[in-house]
Amino acid sequence: MELKPCVNIRQEWDIVGARQLGREKAKELGFGTVDQARIATAISELARNIYLYAGTGKVEFEIIDQFDRKGLKIVAADEGPGIRDVGEVMQDGYSTSGGLGAGLPGVKRLMDYFDIRSENGEGTEIEAIKWVR
Amino acid sequence: MESVELDLENYRKLLKEYLLTNDETALYQAEQFSKLSVQHNISPEEIIHVHIEALKELYPGMIPREINDSLNFLLEAMISYGLALQEYQHLRERQSELESEISIAANMQKTLLSTVKPTIKGIDIGAISVPASHMSGDYYHFVADTDDTLGVAIADVIGKGIPAALSMSMIKYSMDSFPENQRQPSAILENLNRVVERNVDPGMFITMFYGLYDPKSETFSYASAGHEPGFYYHAKEDRFEEIEASGLVLGVQEHVNYEQSVSKIEKDDCIILLTDGVTECRIGDRFIERDEVLEVIKHYLHLPAQEAVEYVYRYFERLQDFHLKDDFTLIILKKEV
Missing domain, CATH: 1.10.1240.30 (KaiA/RbsU domain)
Structure with missing residues (x-):
């Protein structure tokens, strides 16, 4: 099996690495500049969350090639404290009001598919997909 | 695309x-x-x-x-x-979704708290209540009895918005559940106080004035639970007198006794009941003086009671640039004969 491209997040600088790798994959897939920028922003947001709230984790990329469409899947996973109330952080205005940026609702908007699983004390895994238009 | x-x-x-x-x-x-x-x-x-x-x-x-x-x-x-x-x-x-929900709630409140202005021989009644926002924390209620007595309640929740409005619905239903023979203002306030004390958040208080007009004796009995004092208008002397009544606001203590007073009402005299939305009407940074309020009321007092309250309201609405800062409730009872 092909090893998935992956960036470990340990320090703030790794966020840039994750963006870079994600953008390369997006370019390869043929995403336009606007979508590339959106994907990079989503990656930033996910990687920053790992860096800020879990300390360490990883961002994985997977190219999805289906018969009728192609896309980029981003998986951000950590073994941090987890999110106690997912519903709350998915609300508009939850993180933006504190000036923390787009927040998870922003990631959801930037991407086409978004899924989050979080266990208290066991970490968080977020999957997001953007399809090439 | x-x-x-x-x-x-x-x-x-x-x-x-x-x-x-x-x-x-x-x-x-x-x-x-x-x-x-x-x-x-x-x-x-x-x-x-x-x-x-x-x-x-x-x-x-x-x-x-x-x-x-x-x-x-x-x-x-x-x-x-x-x-x-x-x-x-x-x-x-x-x-906009929330706003439409609130307006539905406001309509429901209107229905729940609606009171019919009764026709009582010899008494001309005017009443107006306008919320500052969607939902009102003010409340008034008339109770007309077969023996032609008229009960009138006016109340104000300290606090605004939806919680205040919800408390008011409770007051109304408590009053409805009191036995028919219990119409003495002090007794009604004592009972309501118990209800409020038991059921309402300690941070929320309700002021209330309850009056009972008896056409046979031509008297007005009343008691107050910390409510904004109303006014008595002596027609003969053409002067206003504050209706003095003191009592603790509802909901502070479990058992409170309310003092009940009685006044004799002469022909053409008026009883004016209001909430602090009237007396604490603000013009810019300044609160209006009570004397100014009385002047305005007096100006319209010769009109039928309903017209009078509506004119007074319109006057203050204009004065505040058509934007009320607090719920506004005004009741005028005029003795005709």
């Missing part, structure tokens, strides 16, 4: 025109384009993208790499603004 294509065409045309003529008309059209884009949820990064594409088509192969890269840089810098726009639009939709 097709609409964006169409927009690109239009944008390229406008841009070309502007680059050729440097004309204000093109700039005005750019403004129109901007407005249309906001209406269609088109985010700033998409406009920049359209701009880049338009430039490329207008000057094929002639855009310096640095300019092209710098525009891509700008596009990246606009991403968060695009997200903020979407969030704003989403929040605006949610706000």
Whole structure:
């Protein structure tokens, strides 16, 4: 099996690495500049969350090639404290009001598919997909 | 996506025109384009993208790499603004949903708290209650009995908005559940106090005035639970007198005794009951004086009671630039014979 491209997040600088790798994959897939920028922003947001709230984790990329469409899947996973109330952080205005940026609702908007699983004390895994238009 | 294509065409045309003529008309059209884009949820990064594409088509192969890269840089810098726009639009939709829910609740409150202004021989009744916002924390209620006595309640929740409105519904249903023979103002307040003390959050207080008019003895008995004092108008002497009644606001202590007083009512005399939305009417930074309130009331007192309260309300509404700061409730009882 092909090893998935992956960036470990340990320090703030790794966020840039994750963006870079994600953008390369997006370019390869043929995403336009606007979508590339959106994907990079989503990656930033996910990687920053790992860096800020879990300390360490990883961002994985997977190219999805289906018969009728192609896309980029981003998986951000950590073994941090987890999110106690997912519903709350998915609300508009939850993180933006504190000036923390787009927040998870922003990631959801930037991407086409978004899924989050979080266990208290066991970490968080977020999957997001953007399809090439 | 097709609409964006169409927009690109239009944008390229406008841009070309502007680059050729440097004309204000093109700039005005750019403004129109901007407005249309906001209406269609088109985010700033998409406009920049359209701009880049338009430039490329207008000057094929002639855009310096640095300019092209710098525009891509700008596009990246606009991403968060695009997200903020979407969030704003989403929040605006949610706000209008909430507003319509609140207006449904407000209508329901109106139905729940509705009171019929009774026809009592010899008494002309006027009453108005206007909420400052959707839902009112003021309340008034008339109880007409077969023996022609008239009970009148006026209350104000300290605090505004929905919690205040919910408390008021409770007051109304408690009053409805009291036995028919128990119509003495002090007894009613004592019972309500118990209900409020048991059921309402300790931080919320309700002031209330309850009066009972008995046409046989031509007397008005009343008691007050910390409510804004009303006024008694002596027609013969053409003067106002504050209705003195003291009592603790509802809900502070479990057992409270309320003092009940009785006044004899003469022909043409008036009883004026109100909430602090009337007396604490604000003009700019200044609270209006009670004397000024009385002057306004007196000015309209010769009119039928309902007309009088409506004119007084309109006067204060205008004075506050048609924007009430507090719920406004005013009742006038006029003895006709």
